[in-house]
Amino acid sequence: MMLLLATFLSFVMIATAIWVILTPSLLKAIIIFAIVSLVASVSFIFMQAPDVAITEASIGAGITTAIFILSYKRVSEKN
Amino acid sequence: MKNDKSLLLNILAIAFLAVLAYFIYSVATSNDIGIKVTDNNVVENRVAYRYLNKNVLDENSKYEWGGKAEDSAANVVTSIVADYRLFDTSLEVIVLFITVMGFGLVIPKENIKIKESTELLYHWTPLLMTYMLLVGGYMFINGHISPGGGFPAGAIMSTAILVGVLAGKQTVSHTTLKKIEAIAGTLIFSIATLGFFLKGSFFINFLEGGNVGDLFSAGLIPILYTLVAFKVAAELSGIYFEFYEGGEEHDNV
């Protein structure tokens, strides 16, 4: 039962990662990248590592997305 | 240099860093017991040898809540990160510092002020910031009992300042963050080399441990995690201030 759920989550992560590459808009790709971080954090809980899950959730889905969007705004204003 | 005072401060800083660098070099190549970088001497000095020859059928080696243990932290991951492998953690702190420094080098400074956003966010921001600081503070104070530790606690405390920047409040100045980061980083290395004068080998946990599961247990680990949390929080908050104007010109002090 748990093995089935973990396999399903890994397929979701692969599909989302392929979707990041194929999407044409850059702002969409940044937000979909946050979904990959979220699925990684959940699968860390399945492997019974709560320290790594907390770190990945706070840094991957919070700080990395914020810094990406601020940099994107700064770069796209010049063009 | 600009004047004599800045020359004196520069010489003192270089001397202090040279003393620390000498100690870190000698911990990497010494032949005492402990964790080293050059692990190429006798087999009896390696960590794996000590752990493979431990006796687990003994009556004294039970790990239960409220008893004694070799390293009395209830969270085993914490005792590996901050006691047995403290050398690797200190190098990670250096890597984080270099990353933030490189980030500040690449982003060009724009002349955009931190301006006030919508009224709803401006008035709810103090409550959100209090909550985020509370969660982060709980995590590094109880780093040796419950999951977490210093690194995610610093990341969560820096999101409190991020909410403030997005809403239009600048709560701390940029120079205060740099001072906090410098003091915390220097204290980490100084405390780690203090063990040589007290107990004979570098990076050792020289405070007495209590029972497993108490708040005041595990020796030096809560102090180290407090310093690491403040250092990481100050570094990540400094990134957000690089995007707006308001940073002063850095004098050559």
Add this chain to the structure above:
Amino acid sequence: MEIIGYIFLTIGAIFLFLGGLGIFRMPDVLNQSQAGTKASTLGIVSFLIGIMFFYPAWTFKLLIIVVFFLATAPISSHKITRSALIRNKEKFVLSENAYASRDDVVEEENEDEEEK
């Protein structure tokens, strides 16, 4: 006591699913955010209250989580919707007055024709 917990958990799960279904079916960003935040808030609050009946020792911590979620979900949806409105301003303009009923429009047209 556990039966009440199971009821709350089922209600929470149903509302979370309906929130996701609403986001899938709505055509516009403004409609989607309405469906998402309202259904998700009720779903999560009911879910956490359902857990409270299974582990009574965790009551205070779960209440703090509920208060935190009620305080931050409306603010985040407010910011998302506002930024979506600022970015695509020309897509959201109504082409006609949505509150006028069809009878008033037909009466005005007849009056205009009689005056001419």
